[in-house]
Amino acid sequence: MQFSKINWFKFAAPQRFYRLAGQIIPWCGALALVLTVIGLYVGLFLAPVDAQQGDSYRIIFIHVPSAWMSMVIYLAMAFWAAMGLIFNTRLGAMLATALAPSGALMTFIALWTGALWGKPTWGTWWVWDARLTSELVLLFLYIGFMSLHAAIDDPRRADRAAALLALIGAVNVPIIYFSVTWWNTLHQGASISFSKGATIATPMLLGMLVMALAFWAYAIAIALARLRVVILEREQHAQWARAELGTV
Amino acid sequence: MVWNSWSDFFAMGGYGLYVWGSFGVTAAVLAAEIWSVIARRRVLSQRMHDAANAELGEV
Numbered sequence: 001m002q003f004s005k006i007n008w009f010k011f012a013a014p015q016r017f018y019r020l021a022g023q024i025i026p027w028c029g030a031l032a033l034v035l036t037v038i039g040l041y042v043g044l045f046l047a048p049v050d051a052q053q054g055d056s057y058r059i060i061f062i063h064v065p066s067a068w069m070s071m072v073i074y075l076a077m078a079f080w081a082a083m084g085l086i087f088n089t090r091l092g093a094m095l096a097t098a099l100a101p102s103g104a105l106m107t108f109i110a111l112w113t114g115a116l117w118g119k120p121t122w123g124t125w126w127v128w129d130a131r132l133t134s135e136l137v138l139l140f141l142y143i144g145f146m147s148l149h150a151a152i153d154d155p156r157r158a159d160r161a162a163a164l165l166a167l168i169g170a171v172n173v174p175i176i177y178f179s180v181t182w183w184n185t186l187h188q189g190a191s192i193s194f195s196k197g198a199t200i201a202t203p204m205l206l207g208m209l210v211m212a213l214a215f216w217a218y219a220i221a222i223a224l225a226r227l228r229v230v231i232l233e234r235e236q237h238a239q240w241a242r243a244e245l246g247t248v
Numbered sequence: 249m250v251w252n253s254w255s256d257f258f259a260m261g262g263y264g265l266y267v268w269g270s271f272g273v274t275a276a277v278l279a280a281e282i283w284s285v286i287a288r289r290r291v292l293s294q295r296m297h298d299a300a301n302a303e304l305g306e307v
Contacts, residue, residue, distance in 0.1 A: 044257075045249055055261035059270045066274070101284075105277055113270040120266050222281060229289045236296060247296040 012091050014231045015240050021224040028221035035214035043207030050204075059117040061207050064191070065215040067110035070138060071173050073103035073219060077145070078170040081163035093159035094234065096166060097149055098227035102219055104142035111135060122186055130179040131187035134172060141169040155234060 043061035050057040077099040084092030114132065115125040126132065145162050152158035175182075180189045191200045191208070200208075235241040251257040260267040 045251070048250055049261060054263060056263035056266055058260065058263075058267050062270060062274050102281065105281055109274050109277055112273055116266045116270045120263055218278065222285065225282075225285050226288075229285060229292065232289070233292055236292070242296065245293045245296045247293075247300045 012089050014091055014094065014235055015238070017091055018228055018231050018244075021228050025221050025224050025228075028217045028224070032214050032217035032221055035210055035217060039207055039210035039214050042203055042210060047203040047207050048201070053121055056117060056120045057204075059113050060191075060204070061211045063110060063113040063117060064208055065212040066106045066113065067135070068212060069215045069219050070103060070107040070110050070135070071176060072216075073099050073106060073223075074138060074141070074166075074173055075170065077103055078166045081159075081166040084159055085163045085167075090159075090234070093156075093163065094230045095223075095227055096159075096163065097146075098230050099223050100142055100146050100149075101226065102223050104139060104146070106215075106219070107135065107139040107142060111139065127186050129185045129187055130183040131176065131185050134176040134179050137172050138169075138176060141165070141172060145169070 039061065043058060047058070049055055077096045080092045080099070081096035082092075083089060084094075084096060111132075114135075118127070119125050145166055148165055149158045149162040152161055179185060180187055191205075232241050232245060236245070258264055258268075
């Protein structure tokens, strides 16, 4: 075939991907660090105070990136779980299990910072509003995925059962995203939209986008680092894994 | 630069508790996540070493 000069399935072998991930992690980690410093500098030192919300709005620089990542990671997890299910690749299922804890933590951060932002702006830590409730459901989906996977002893069966849960739960992601337009929520609408562009000031937008990129880089680095441990756990009886762990 | 002094910066216009509560907990959660991955690998490595040593002991 003309377009298959790179054999992508080569990297589907856990041992190969283990090495590849090891090369990617330092770059993504360093990128995350640099972008965080730039993003925090723009967000906390350059961006002006908000006319309506005062300085409380600065929570946006972690709230929005973490909320985006909570959804992006879920979609990535569901995608790789599906790949594991359809093509019966071990690596796909391992990637899904490596992504789940990071996604759950991003969801927690989004909810936590949301509560701390809600108190000064809405006067309440929490409301059972469509956006907040669907994000809480996302947290339960991540916890459900991890618990189900941990509850089944045979890893291949655990992969399949958890993949099914991840796929069904994916319905929740568009619900979160569109909740602010579908329902009349207390939560404000999107600050950036594909049709209208951004509705916030430039340094605020810049800080938010740099922080979003920082969260992306961090999520890739930490998920790949966890994936490497998952691969070693699952391949622990293979010669190369034992060599990597220094037990041969 | 939008601040006149460091105390100004830390006060966050009276929203210090909310802003630093958000940034602080986020930093702590991410640090804990990194530590947990490192610890998970260390536990695996230790378990493999113990198993290898036990095998040697039996022979």
